[in-house]
Amino acid sequence: MQNTYSLLVVEDEPDLCEILQFNLENEGYHVEVAYSAEEALKKDLSGFHLFLLDIMMGQMSGLKLAQILKSKDETKDIPIIFLTARVTEQDMLRGFEAGADDYIVKPFSVKVVAARVKAVINRSVKISEDNIVTFKTLSVDLTSKKVKIDDIEIVLTKTEFELLGLFIQNPAKVFSRDVILQEVWADDVFVTDRTVDVHITRLRKKIAPYGRNIVTRSGYGYCFLE
Structure with a gap:
């Protein structure tokens, strides 16, 4: 099984890190470990x-690390x-106030x-009855063809919108470049693989910080990871 999601375990007990990793x-995740908040940063x-x-680690606690992560645009x-x-x-309560999505008490079952x-990763993308796809603060209205981030409208070209709609x-x-060409570009329009790459690069910039969620799978194509 391979699901391409990357996880970071920050835990000061090496044995527990090894077990979790x-x-x-084995569940298909890419897992890295850090033995302190300072190492993670x-x-x-x-x-x-x-x-x-x-939560309970050396000089910097997990709560403090969470607060730092939530204060940075990229995390x-x-x-x-x-x-x-x-x-x-x-x-x-302190954990959830620091930005936790879940809280697991030791000792726990792996x-x-x-x-x-799996539940936390999978709960983010939703499609409403109004045909609006949402991912965190990104919303894509498939009917009106409008995209918003934090309720601010992002102007996309028709091709950029179709790409984003396909991914989200x-x-x-994972979509290969050939499949993307078939899904997004009209049959009578000649474009190359390089054209796909250029449009995706522009789309990533326009929908920052969510551009990083459009991931390149070397040798395969592109996908949108939550």
Whole structure:
């Protein structure tokens, strides 16, 4: 199984990191680990799709790390799951106030962790009865052909809109350049693979910060990852 999502586990217990990495990689995820919040902050965090953070760590806690992640444009929309031995209601409330999407209490089953990870990743993209696709603060109105981010309209060309609509309605599905040409460009229009790449580059810039969700799969094509 391969689902292409990248996870970062930040946990100061090496044995637990190894267990989580092994089991989540068996579920098809790409998993990296960091043994402290400080080590995590040295990474390029914008490429991850979910963070699993221990709360009680060394000098910087997982709560503080979460606050830093939520304060940065490149990571503020990436979901967070806390892993912790702290079980009081106040502890859980602090976790959710810091931006957590879920909260898993130690000791835990790795199967439960995998199920929670899958649920958090899969819950983001929704299509409403009004034919509007939403992903976090990005909305794509398939009827009026309008795109908004944080309620601000983003002006796209017809081709850019068709590309975005194709990707966001089919999260995690990889489209080859040939399929994209068939789906987006008219049959009587001659375009090359390079044309596809150029339009996707422009689309990524226009829908920042969500441009990074349109991912290149080398040798295969493009897909929209949540």
